[in-house]
Amino acid sequence: MKIASFNINGIKARATALCDWLDEAAPDVALLQEIKSVDEGFPSELFEDRGYNVATHGQKSFNGVAILSKLPLEDITRGLPRDPEDEQARWIEATVVGKQALRICGLYLPNGNPVPGPKYDYKLAWMDRLYRRAQELIQDPMPALMAGDYNIIPQSEDAARPDAWTKDALFLPQSREKFRTIVNLGFTDAFRARHHGAGHYSFWDYQAGAWNRNDGIRIDHFLLTPSCADVLQDCQIDHQIRGREKPSDHVPIWVKLDL
């Protein structure tokens, strides 16, 4: 089973590029972030025509996550638990029913800039809630994964110019520490289980020719519970997508699981 994550930076602007990639990459499941659309405005037909079931958790103008799945989806839930006041659409999860059930969580973790400020406070609080949900997933016998735009650069090697990010919410020690604390519950960073070293990125800024200079960062991640990591076969970043017409600033990352 091939499961992908892709921050598309707006479904209206990315419909063509997204469909082209779906047709080529043919993931069984795609977790989308930053759809920047309400549920009613999401062009589900585009994906249903390609054989996908569609579940969205949208919001006007900003954020918004979705799941496309060729396999049936069950027990869909929307919103990260433990803050009923939180109206930002950044979390969706569902059970994919194949020959074995898998719990999949799609997330768009807050950016957090500028630091300090309420946006950084919100990021850290959101990560505390993510930790709580991650604990539950680890304890559940069903294999699970959490994938999406984490807005976290885990290590220096995950940025082309780490010095440029030292005061940024994506790379501050407190941000990275919270990410590590979640990973250390027992999750596997799927990409790092398969690839080592520098030069692997999932985001390049639109500005200052970042793509042409390969000035990227790795901030889109798959975290797998132990029983999910046991069946990991491959993990790749489709970096070449960034060089196409009208690209998102992120590219897809995907895993293959023996499920």
Added chain:
DNA sequence: ATGACAATCAGAGATTGA
């Protein structure tokens, strides 16, 4: 030091992103 680039909503330019 600053802005660069793109998307959204709206219908200009502010806001957001990373």
